[in-house]
Amino acid sequence: MSIAYDTIAFRSAKCDGCGECMKACAAVKQGTSRISIVPGARDGAFEMALCRQCGDPKCVMVCPAGALSKNAGNGIVDWAADRCVDCLLCTSGCAYGAISADPIGGRVIKCDQCGGDPACVGACPTDALEWGSAGSIYNRFGDKEDMFVPGLAGCQGCNSELIMRHVMRRIGRNSVLATPPGCIPGMGSVGYNGKTGTKVPVFHPLLTNTASMLAGVRRYYDKIGRKDIVVMALAGDGGTVDCGFHAVSGAAERGEKILYICVDNEGYMNTGMQRSGATPYGSWTSTTPVGDKLKGKTQDAKNMPMIMVAHRAAYVATASTAYMEELYDKLDRAIEASFHGFSYLHIYSPCPTGWRVPANKVIEACRLSVESNFVTLWEYTPEAGLRFTRSPDRPVPVVDYARTIGKYRHLDADQLAHIQAKVDEQVALLKRLAGEVSAVSAARAAAPEDSSTSAGAVPPPLRHETFRP
Amino acid sequence: MPEAKYLLVGSSHAALEALRAIRRLDPDGSMAMVTRDGALPYSPTVLPYVMSGRSRPDAVILRDRAFFDEVGCRFVSGVAATGLDTAARSVRLADGTQWRYGRLLVATGAAPAIPPIPGLDTVAFHVLRTLDDAVGLRARMGLARRAVVLGAGLVGLHAAETLAEAGLSVSVIEMRGQVLPGYIDAKASARIEAAFAGHGVKLLLGRTATRVAAQDVGIAVTTDDGRTVEGDLLLVATGVRPVTDWLAGSGVQVERGVLVDGFLRTSAADVWAAGDVAQGLDFASGTRQVLGIIPTAVEQGRIAGFDMAGDAGQKPWVGGLPVNTYRFFGRPAVSVGQAAAGGDGFEVVEQDLPHLYRRIVLAGDRLVGIASVDDPFDAGIMGELIRRRVDLAAVKDAFLADPTAIGRRLMSEQWR
Amino acid sequence: MSQAAALSRDSRTLVIDGNEAAAWGAALSRPDVVAVYPITPQSSLVEYLAKFIAEGKMDAELMDVEGEHSVLSVLHGACLAGGRTYSATSAQGLAYMFEPYFRTPGLRLPMVVSLVTRDSVTPCCVWGGQQDAMTVKEVGWIQMYCETQQEICDSIPIAYKVAEHADVMLPVNVCHDGNYLSYGVARVDLPEQEVVDAFLGEKNVNWHACLDPERPMAVDPLTGGAGGAGPSMFVRYRKGQCAGMSAALDVIVAAHEDWGRRTGRYWSPLIEEYRMEDAEVALVTIGSMTGAAKDAVDEARLDGRRVGLVKIKTFRPFPAKAIAAALSKVKAIGVVDRAVNFGWNCGPVFQEVLAALYALPVRVPLVSFIGGLAGADITPEHFARSIADTIRLAAGEQVSSPVWLNEFDK
Numbered sequence A: 001m002s003i004a005y006d007t008i009a010f011r012s013a014k015c016d017g018c019g020e021c022m023k024a025c026a027a028v029k030q031g032t033s034r035i036s037i038v039p040g041a042r043d044g045a046f047e048m049a050l051c052r053q054c055g056d057p058k059c060v061m062v063c064p065a066g067a068l069s070k071n072a073g074n075g076i077v078d079w080a081a082d083r084c085v086d087c088l089l090c091t092s093g094c095a096y097g098a099i100s101a102d103p104i105g106g107r108v109i110k111c112d113q114c115g116g117d118p119a120c121v122g123a124c125p126t127d128a129l130e131w132g133s134a135g136s137i138y139n140r141f142g143d144k145e146d147m148f149v150p151g152l153a154g155c156q157g158c159n160s161e162l163i164m165r166h167v168m169r170r171i172g173r174n175s176v177l178a179t180p181p182g183c184i185p186g187m188g189s190v191g192y193n194g195k196t197g198t199k200v201p202v203f204h205p206l207l208t209n210t211a212s213m214l215a216g217v218r219r220y221y222d223k224i225g226r227k228d229i230v231v232m233a234l235a236g237d238g239g240t241v242d243c244g245f246h247a248v249s250g251a252a253e254r255g256e257k258i259l260y261i262c263v264d265n266e267g268y269m270n271t272g273m274q275r276s277g278a279t280p281y282g283s284w285t286s287t288t289p290v291g292d293k294l295k296g297k298t299q300d301a302k303n304m305p306m307i308m309v310a311h312r313a314a315y316v317a318t319a320s321t322a323y324m325e326e327l328y329d330k331l332d333r334a335i336e337a338s339f340h341g342f343s344y345l346h347i348y349s350p351c352p353t354g355w356r357v358p359a360n361k362v363i364e365a366c367r368l369s370v371e372s373n374f375v376t377l378w379e380y381t382p383e384a385g386l387r388f389t390r391s392p393d394r395p396v397p398v399v400d401y402a403r404t405i406g407k408y409r410h411l412d413a414d415q416l417a418h419i420q421a422k423v424d425e426q427v428a429l430l431k432r433l434a435g436e437v438s439a440v441s442a443a444r445a446a447a448p449e450d451s452s453t454s455a456g457a458v459p460p461p462l463r464h465e466t467f468r469p
Numbered sequence B: 001m002p003e004a005k006y007l008l009v010g011s012s013h014a015a016l017e018a019l020r021a022i023r024r025l026d027p028d029g030s031m032a033m034v035t036r037d038g039a040l041p042y043s044p045t046v047l048p049y050v051m052s053g054r055s056r057p058d059a060v061i062l063r064d065r066a067f068f069d070e071v072g073c074r075f076v077s078g079v080a081a082t083g084l085d086t087a088a089r090s091v092r093l094a095d096g097t098q099w100r101y102g103r104l105l106v107a108t109g110a111a112p113a114i115p116p117i118p119g120l121d122t123v124a125f126h127v128l129r130t131l132d133d134a135v136g137l138r139a140r141m142g143l144a145r146r147a148v149v150l151g152a153g154l155v156g157l158h159a160a161e162t163l164a165e166a167g168l169s170v171s172v173i174e175m176r177g178q179v180l181p182g183y184i185d186a187k188a189s190a191r192i193e194a195a196f197a198g199h200g201v202k203l204l205l206g207r208t209a210t211r212v213a214a215q216d217v218g219i220a221v222t223t224d225d226g227r228t229v230e231g232d233l234l235l236v237a238t239g240v241r242p243v244t245d246w247l248a249g250s251g252v253q254v255e256r257g258v259l260v261d262g263f264l265r266t267s268a269a270d271v272w273a274a275g276d277v278a279q280g281l282d283f284a285s286g287t288r289q290v291l292g293i294i295p296t297a298v299e300q301g302r303i304a305g306f307d308m309a310g311d312a313g314q315k316p317w318v319g320g321l322p323v324n325t326y327r328f329f330g331r332p333a334v335s336v337g338q339a340a341a342g343g344d345g346f347e348v349v350e351q352d353l354p355h356l357y358r359r360i361v362l363a364g365d366r367l368v369g370i371a372s373v374d375d376p377f378d379a380g381i382m383g384e385l386i387r388r389r390v391d392l393a394a395v396k397d398a399f400l401a402d403p404t405a406i407g408r409r410l411m412s413e414q415w416r
Numbered sequence C: 001m002s003q004a005a006a007l008s009r010d011s012r013t014l015v016i017d018g019n020e021a022a023a024w025g026a027a028l029s030r031p032d033v034v035a036v037y038p039i040t041p042q043s044s045l046v047e048y049l050a051k052f053i054a055e056g057k058m059d060a061e062l063m064d065v066e067g068e069h070s071v072l073s074v075l076h077g078a079c080l081a082g083g084r085t086y087s088a089t090s091a092q093g094l095a096y097m098f099e100p101y102f103r104t105p106g107l108r109l110p111m112v113v114s115l116v117t118r119d120s121v122t123p124c125c126v127w128g129g130q131q132d133a134m135t136v137k138e139v140g141w142i143q144m145y146c147e148t149q150q151e152i153c154d155s156i157p158i159a160y161k162v163a164e165h166a167d168v169m170l171p172v173n174v175c176h177d178g179n180y181l182s183y184g185v186a187r188v189d190l191p192e193q194e195v196v197d198a199f200l201g202e203k204n205v206n207w208h209a210c211l212d213p214e215r216p217m218a219v220d221p222l223t224g225g226a227g228g229a230g231p232s233m234f235v236r237y238r239k240g241q242c243a244g245m246s247a248a249l250d251v252i253v254a255a256h257e258d259w260g261r262r263t264g265r266y267w268s269p270l271i272e273e274y275r276m277e278d279a280e281v282a283l284v285t286i287g288s289m290t291g292a293a294k295d296a297v298d299e300a301r302l303d304g305r306r307v308g309l310v311k312i313k314t315f316r317p318f319p320a321k322a323i324a325a326a327l328s329k330v331k332a333i334g335v336v337d338r339a340v341n342f343g344w345n346c347g348p349v350f351q352e353v354l355a356a357l358y359a360l361p362v363r364v365p366l367v368s369f370i371g372g373l374a375g376a377d378i379t380p381e382h383f384a385r386s387i388a389d390t391i392r393l394a395a396g397e398q399v400s401s402p403v404w405l406n407e408f409d410k
Ligand SMILES: Cc1cc2nc3c(=O)[nH]c(=O)nc-3n(C[C@H](O)[C@H](O)[C@H](O)COP(=O)(O)OP(=O)(O)OC[C@H]3O[C@@H](n4cnc5c(N)ncnc54)[C@H](O)[C@@H]3O)c2cc1C
Pocket: A087, A089, B009, B010, B011, B012, B013, B014, B015, B034, B035, B036, B037, B043, B044, B045, B046, B047, B048, B079, B080, B081, B082, B107, B108, B109, B110, B111, B128, B129, B154, B155, B158, B243, B246, B274, B275, B276, B277, B292, B293, B294, B295, B297, B323, B324, B325
């Protein structure tokens, strides 16, 4: 395996052109900034030129003096001042304007990532610059065994396949995997006609009983002392929030020690893109079509992760493949929690086919969904409460996200306003919850021993006679 | 008889990039690099700095022995290829060995072209193409006071600058009316000429050397206007010619250089050619030309390497683009594409200010060439704009005013 | 183990209802995982299980889940992981668990689930009847119907022995009538734990399909489709299920005999023939009604009528040969059902018996009696009337079928 490196990523949508990064760079380099922010095509839009520390750097190739080299340790394309003869040839190799003649000193300058702690990233007030450790994820997991066959029959650009492979690479062989009916077995996780698509024990539960079957598996293994197996699901949103909801809710309430990962593509994509309870307002689906009378789904999506919070599950988190470092961190915590209680990870997963997103824009869609707060990234434990893992402040308008998604193409201004309002309301609620949860624990900690309103009091058990007509 | 699946002849830019490309696709195939030069790989471009003393000869090495061991390539140096037998798939070396190859890369580059000036063969003169040349010149330089340089191309000017900086009195004789003819336009060259003049270099432009004769001390060069220029040191830099002599009789088609197609294949099966030795597609004219610059050598070497290793996804080369960066007496000059073009079908916008000169050449709202003096720009981005034929109609005024900002913006949009 | 064994020793003979008898039968079979959800008239059964587990008398994982759908689902998971599993349900619960229920025999999971039989809504009703069990008779579960509390207790270990037999590998419903058996109290002799342990031997429930990282496999890959290997593979699955059902007949007989040898209680494994040696007419019964029916047969015999009775214990697989043989010499047959076959508009057992008799060279007339719906009593009087009707049929008279036994009860 070759190794991958950490990089500085630029989110043009967040950049307001303040130039703080350039000031910071100029200050630490005591000269001209290595990063340059330039006006973009639209008013208020900005673009950036910065060395990408190419894997196959052209600047290095054309240098006649051996002054440039790719550092195998940290991936940085190093410039050796003493070897450089100032010929400027390297500037002809770079397509990004990232190595250029310094108008002050006259020598060439380029970004060296400040040795792993880039000043520009720290100075950016809008998070438009991000220090991406996606490279270290690759280094950590790239060598790990892929648990699926190479030829899964997913659509081009399928985000769910990405999720499956990443997740199982991390989890490994000591696991039992449920993949309920949907795209995941549809692309071959359980295989066809007696041939498996997976290296771990895998099965189709019913669409309706994933969490229950897993609970049974876990209980038996716990009973016989094999407690280190990850018992888990990669389930779609339909089977999770709709017809399999009872099982998820029941397992969460009982604290069954399983890892339940919901791969949310906002509908029944495998059966032909019908709406589910997780389909957002306004979406075109094949059962919420767009015509003269109807303009897509008329109800908002069910918020399953919040429902799981209401169950006080041992761990609840939302994640997006646009932020893999986070996803992996959450996966680590989710796995750990699944040995103690019900662990729920909700991963948003745009479907290029069903959402009408070009295959090469899926990750872009993921990112915009987060940048617009359409998707919020947070995690929850009963002990620590809810906390945002990415700031929901300074979002881009939700219309910027909706514009990239074909299933929202028909939306009119009112519908877009509804979605924006819903997103704002959601964020406000989450923020309150993030505050309130800690307020409650604080109150509990402060409550006197005999307080009649103690939040921790356990109500007496009630016996219910069950009469089922 | 030694043999290699991949035999690379030459050890400079083109051959090194081919090696890298081959190893990407075929980590194990047997490989050998044979080169006339006795040294480890280096670039001819760096020689003026060796000559000036800025770079130590051992510090310009591009790859060391360990590199060749690591990538599994035999490095055979100090022995020239003298013949090619495509039927037997073998290359004959000066020491008599025959190398059998599976696939052959001809990357023997170029060598100084020595003009047929009467008397030149009777005197001691220098050229600048190898490390030995540079080291020799440096030694000689210290003993000389007056230097005569034939040719005001890239090599001639670089050498002239170095000689002048070393305190010699330098005369440059150039047949054409400007320095760097063909690379940049007259206004740009005028600024460079001024820089040379400012540092005491005598530029004899529009003059042809008609005779060279030995003096008691040094030499004398007579020009077509009847004047004579004397010197202790003579450097001939009147151009280069591809090193193709060893291919004679092999059946590999040679015109000015070795003729190659879009995949750098020659007319002979399993023989590729790249770099200064090759005559390949020129982006602007669509004809086959010898371009003689590093960007072309590395690009060709790379494509040839991938093709040699059987890359099925390979796209043919779009053609070479002249790209030159210079710095004379600290003053940067850059040119990309048809920077000196003008006339019908071209729109030329010049900025001729006291502190900088810039010339942008457009054709149908698309950039085709750009040059500047004292105003370095992102040559790589400009090359991309030209190669991708990016339509600049929407941003034209802004581009003309600030090519750097608009270029960076366009590339940032392209690559996000 | 020792605790349960100890308990069974200090109270070898109990006076308990059928639900507790089932709970004891289950406890003695040592399931690893028990899943429960209450429903009338099964509720006390799962309460007993919970109590046994709470008191440490039974070493099983208790999964008190959110509904019957999950009851069977968690057991699927546990069984595929290698555990012995048990639960019980009734009527609406069975209807709700139908989705995993249908899947159980397809996965060849050898689990045992008691059905405390009950009539199903609508009309709204929570009382005994066999409509629930009869409605799922085609699904592929083995069904055994018990007559007494003791038979319930004994039949559950027997059911495990059958289910887990390598030639069978099918789930078993041990059925007992709601109300009469579930709440009716009788003496039950508990078998010794050691006896049950020896009878059942080592369990191996997932040798064929498992979810175990040490033996990774895909359980239930997609099969079928228009052509190729898929449909033929599916056919082989289905044929395999049928083969398991056929093999079960002999296995059931052998298991009952084995149980008899170890405990002294020899239950009729497939059918029981009562006073059939010289019988001219016969009643066919199933489940707890049989006691009253036998009384009626005895009464009729006192009156000199040559009446006999065949009780069906194993309804799935249907013991067609045994039934045809037992009924081959009578002149008329009355089949008493506690459920309705809609469409044929008769009793379901009647319909099955009719089909079994097709193998006979002679045509024997049959009449369908439907009684005991919604918890109604089928008294010896009702059976006396059935016998009289069957005798009339034997005499060549017309009897309109079905006869709804409780239609005019007061
Ligand atoms: C002074 C100077 C300044 C320059 N400045 C610039 C510049 O600023 N920008 C720019 O782009 N380009 C410049 N160039 C040109 C540039 O150096 C060449 O384009 C480039 O080196 C071409 O690389 P190549 O691999 O094709 O061949 P070369 O660099 O010419 O190398 C040829 C190789 O082949 C070997 N060889 C030759 N004959 C034989 C044989 N018969 N058998 C075996 N081996 C053989 C040689 O030893 C050598 O290793 C300059 C050149 C010189 C001399």
